[in-house]
Amino acid sequence: xxxxxxxxxxxxxxxxxxxxxxxxxxxxxxxxxxxxxxxxxxxxxxxxxxxxxxxxxxxxxxxxxxxxxxxxxxxxxxxxxxxxxxxxxxxxxxxxxxxxxxxxxxxxxxxxxxxxxxxxxxxxxxxxxxxxxxxxxxxxxxxxxxxxxxxxxxxxxxxxxxxxxxxxxxxxxxxxxxxxxxxxxxxxxxxxxxxxxxxxxxxxxxxxxxxxxxxxxxxxxxxxxxxxxxxxxxxxxxxxxxxxxxxxxxxxxxxxxxxxxxxxxx
Numbered sequence: 001x002x003x004x005x006x007x008x009x010x011x012x013x014x015x016x017x018x019x020x021x022x023x024x025x026x027x028x029x030x031x032x033x034x035x036x037x038x039x040x041x042x043x044x045x046x047x048x049x050x051x052x053x054x055x056x057x058x059x060x061x062x063x064x065x066x067x068x069x070x071x072x073x074x075x076x077x078x079x080x081x082x083x084x085x086x087x088x089x090x091x092x093x094x095x096x097x098x099x100x101x102x103x104x105x106x107x108x109x110x111x112x113x114x115x116x117x118x119x120x121x122x123x124x125x126x127x128x129x130x131x132x133x134x135x136x137x138x139x140x141x142x143x144x145x146x147x148x149x150x151x152x153x154x155x156x157x158x159x160x161x162x163x164x165x166x167x168x169x170x171x172x173x174x175x176x177x178x179x180x181x182x183x184x185x186x187x188x189x190x191x192x193x194x195x196x197x198x199x200x201x202x203x204x205x206x207x208x209x210x211x212x213x214x215x216x217x218x219x220x221x222x223x224x225x226x227x228x229x230x231x232x233x234x235x236x237x238x239x240x241x242x243x244x245x246x247x248x249x250x251x252x253x254x255x256x257x258x259x260x261x262x263x264x265x266x
Contacts, residue, residue: 001083014043024050032056034263036086040064041106045242048260049103052096057261059086065175066243069106072170072185073264085265094185096259097169097241100251104241105260107173107180110231110249111147111164112195112203114238115140116174117245133175141204146197147237149249152230153192160222161197167229167253168193171213173243178213182223188257192224229253 002009014020020037024047027035036059037047044060051058061082062070073092076082097104119139123132147162166173168180168191183191195206198220209215216223233249241247 001080005087007087011038014046018046020046021050023047024056028054028056034059034086036061038063041066041068041242042244044069045103045105045244048096048105052103052260055261057091057263059263061086066173068172068175069170069242071172071176072106072183073262075264081265086263089263089265091261092186092264093258094260094262095169095188096256097167097190098254098256099239099241099247102241102246104169104246106168106170106242108167108239108241108253109165109173110233110237110239111162112140112144113164113166113174114240114245115144117240117243118238119143137204137207141200144200145235148234150232152228153224153226154228160194163195163197163203163220165195165231166193167191169255177211179210181213181216186258188255189225189227190229190253190255192226192229194222194224196220196222227255 012023020043024035028051034057035047035051037044038061041064043064048058060070060075061079062075062077067077075085097108099108116136119136120132123135123139127135149162150157150159166179168183170185171178171180171183173179179193180191206215209218215221230252231249237249238245239247239251
């Protein structure tokens with residue numbers, strides 16, 4: 001498609017974790033206008049980190065297992081449509097999230113979703129695709145615990161015993177779960193959703209509502225908006241940022257409004 005339109009381009013394959021960020025930084029230094037990430041949320045996060053702080057625009061061709069930032073931006077999983085958004089779409093300035101000094105773009109969390117990611121690494125040895133995710137959820141239900149947290153949300157302190165906490169810039173995470181129906185990528189605030197402790201047998205019953213975004217009215221759910229979030233947890237808990245396990249509690253989350261240009265469909 002690019003050759004047909006006689007558009008000049010170059011491509012590079014990544015070779016190790018963190019390579020995409022280094023490549024993006026080098027491209028920014030070479031006065032490239034657009035850098036396109038071809039991959040899932042992890043690749044997009046690395047390229048976005050490399051672009052962060054520049055005026056270069058990020059394009060996305062979704063080809064990973066989650067593609068949740070692309071989904072939140074309404075970027076099609078069809079390569080032709082994603083390319084068309086890059087070539088003929090609009091530029092949108094979106095917020096980025098910070099977990100301490102670590103950047104993320106779509107969503108962060110702790111608790112059950114981290115347990116699912118840890119289980120996924122084991123499940124992929126035996127099954128693939130959606131089956132791997134289903135097996136991971138089952139494994140996580142048996143292995144997950146509950147986390148005692150003290151949260152400070154824009155100065156307001158609350159204490160909870162949680163199954164999970166989702167801190168969202170975008171609407172979706174976990175490969176299409178509509179965890180944050182009211183989240184906007186350019187409003188300068190996080191949508192914060194909590195699922196409090198509940199009997200484990202209820203978790204499979206909750207999942208369909210969690211996937212389609214209708215869970216917020218449940219008695220075990222709480223919903224907040226915040227620009228600044230401080231988390232202390234017992235036990236110390238791992239964090240997921242854009243689908244990768246990066247860091248642990250205690251930590252502080254903050255929003256950097258209107259920080260990166262992204263090429264999106266009109």
